Amino acid sequence: MRLLVLASLRARTGNATTAARIRDHLHAAGHVCTLKDAFMYESPTEIANLTSTDEFDAALAIHLYKGGRLLQGSRIPFAIIFGGTDINEDVKCEEKHRVMGAVLREARFAVAFTMKMKELAAAEWPDARNKIYVQTQGIKTTPSETFDWYRFLQNADIPTDPSSLHMFLLICGLRRVKDPLYLVDVFSDWHRKDPSVHLGIIGPAVDPVFTSEVKEKVKRAPGVHLLQEVAQDDLHAAMKKCFAVVNSSVSEGMSAAILEAMDLDIPVLARNIPGNAAIIKHKETGLLFSDPQEFVVLSKSLMKDPIMEREIVTRAKDYVMKHHSWESERKAYQNLVLRLQ
Numbered sequence: 630m631r632l633l634v635l636a637s638l639r640a641r642t643g644n645a646t647t648a649a650r651i652r653d654h655l656h657a658a659g660h661v662c663t664l665k666d667a668f669m670y671e672s673p674t675e676i677a678n679l680t681s682t683d684e685f686d687a688a689l690a691i692h693l694y695k696g697g698r699l700l701q702g703s704r705i706p707f708a709i710i711f712g713g714t715d716i717n718e719d720v721k722c723e724e725k726h727r728v729m730g731a732v733l734r735e736a737r738f739a740v741a742f743t744m745k746m747k748e749l750a751a752a753e754w755p756d757a758r759n760k761i762y763v764q765t766q767g768i769k770t771t772p773s774e775t776f777d778w779y780r781f782l783q784n785a786d787i788p789t790d791p792s793s794l795h796m797f798l799l800i801c802g803l804r805r806v807k808d809p810l811y812l813v814d815v816f817s818d819w820h821r822k823d824p825s826v827h828l829g830i831i832g833p834a835v836d837p838v839f840t841s842e843v844k845e846k847v848k849r850a851p852g853v854h855l856l857q858e859v860a861q862d863d864l865h866a867a868m869k870k871c872f873a874v875v876n877s878s879v880s881e882g883m884s885a886a887i888l889e890a891m892d893l894d895i896p897v898l899a900r901n902i903p904g905n906a907a908i909i910k911h912k913e914t915g916l917l918f919s920d921p922q923e924f925v926v927l928s929k930s931l932m933k934d935p936i937m938e939r940e941i942v943t944r945a946k947d948y949v950m951k952h953h954s955w956e957s958e959r960k961a962y963q964n965l966v967l968r969l970q
Contacts, residue, residue, distance in 0.1 A: 630970065631661045633680060635699055636691035637712075638666035639835055642802045643885055644691045644712050646861075650767065650955075651689065651710070651962055658963040667696045673703070680705050687969035693739070693750075694719045697732035706969045709739040713882020713904060714806060716741075716749050726753070733757045737968050740764050742883035743907040762965065767958025768888045768949055776859075776866035785854045787827050795872040795932060797828045797898075800864070800886040802835035803843055810843060811877040811900070813850050815921035819928075820852025826928075828875070831856040831864070869893050873931065875924075881905055888953050891915070891945035896938055898927060912937075914945040 632655060636648035652662040663683070667690070670676055676699045680688065687705050690696030692712035700707045709732065719725040733739060733754050739761045741747040751758040782789045787796070797816075801807035809830050816828045830847065834840040847855045859867065868874055874890035874897050881904030888908065890897050897915035899905040909915035916931065918924040931938050 630686040630966070631684060632663070632966070632969075633676075633683075633685045633688040633705075634662055634664045634691070635667045635670075635676070635688060635696040636664065637668060637695055638664060639668075639802070639833055642833060642835060643882065644695075646885055647710065647766065648691055650958070651691075654959040654962045655966055657959065658966070660966065667692070667699060670699050673699055673701045676700060677702070677704065687966075689966075689969075693729045693732060694725050697736070698728050701728070701732055701735065703735070706737050707735070708965070708969060709733065709736045711739060711741050711746055711750065711882065713742075713746075714880060716746050716753075717880040717882070717904070718806065720749075720753055730754050733760075736760065738762060738965065740965070742766055743904070745903055745907050746882065762961075764958060764961045764965075765953050766883050766885060766888060767955035768885065768892050768953045769955040770865045770889050770892045771862045772865035772869055772893065773860075773862040774866075776863045778867065778870045781856075781859070781867060785829065785856050787829070787854060788824075793825045795826045796870065797826065797873050797875050797928070798868060798871045799828060799830045799875040799877060800868075801830070801832045801876070801878065803830075803832055803840045804836040805839055806880050807832075807878045808900075809877065810846050812875070812921050812924055813846055813853050815925055817850040817852050819925050824852070826852060828853045829856045829871075830854070831858060831867075833858060865889065865893060868895055871895060873898055873928065876900060876905060877924075878902065878905070883908060887915070888949055891942075891949045892953075894942045894946055896931060896941050897945065898924060898931075908948075909945075913941065914948050915941060 637644045655662050688707040691710045693715040697709050741763050747761045747763050779789045847853050876899040887897050901917040901919045911917045916927045
């Protein structure tokens with residue numbers, strides 16, 4: 630089949646990573662997949678022209694609103710993969726809700742990353758319940774062998790002595806829903822008392838106005854650094870060198886960065902929101918915090934207790950291998966896509 634895959638393709642955002650992974654799964658089964666950035670198109674008419682000119686057989690859209698709205702009235706069969714903010718945030722807007730309901734009615738099937746996400750969608754659009762499948766994200770990490778950690782730290786003016794450095798890494802696209810400033814004040818206060826702790830924020834500048842706010846805030850926050858973006862395999866190598874990976878989002882579908890940290894044997898501290906609580910069991914496979922002060926308390930307990938750290942990391946790795954297998958995800962999408970024939 631010739632498949633069109635529509636997603637927000639801004640570099641290194643979750644939807645772009647998911648789109649590339651699914652394209653690879655479908656390529657491996659002999660399908661021809663073309664990735665297109667949903668932000669390049671205004672209306673379903675443009676996509677209808679594209680699908681007829683390029684003779685696509687079917688389409689997949691990631692994000693029920695951003696990608697799905699472009700497939701309304703499509704002459705070719707299509708399916709939807711929920712993104713996260715579509716089900717968690719966009720449903721609150723009446724117009725988006727109406728469009729998403731119409732798209733879901735037309736879709737052959739939809740995929741949710743978690744049972745919780747399926748239930749939220751089914752509560753909004755009960756008639757669609759039976760066409761929503763749950764398929765967790767598959768994870769594969771590829772840390773670079775040649776990544777220069779010391780140069781990376783030097784470039785950010787972070788002390789390079791490994792014996793006196795506890796590096797926390799917050800990986801996210803710079804936009805409000807990811808709330809990268811949530812911990813900045815409390816972390817900076819902690820750094821003043823314990824200069825070994827540093828927080829690095831790394832990710833694409835998705836929202837330029839908000840990115841400026843982040844830069845201004847970080848400038849005035851000792852111990853907090855906005856890091857230069859790096860390629861995926863270098864990021865995985867950097868994660869391996871960190872003390873912990875942090876997530877402070879207001880809303881998440883399923884954070885690939887959390888799952889990648891688990892796969893790389895790095896402890897995770899994440900904000901206690903439904904998307905994070907779906908993949909982290911508190912004090913078993915990671916630590917969940919409900920406010921910035923609790924983040925510091927939990928971080929300190931992790932630093933003081935290497936046995937607890939090792940147990941959490943071991944269980945988290947087991948969890949990822951069991952529930953987020955890349956091979957299982959590949960098989961699932963190769964089977965699901967046959968429903969578009």
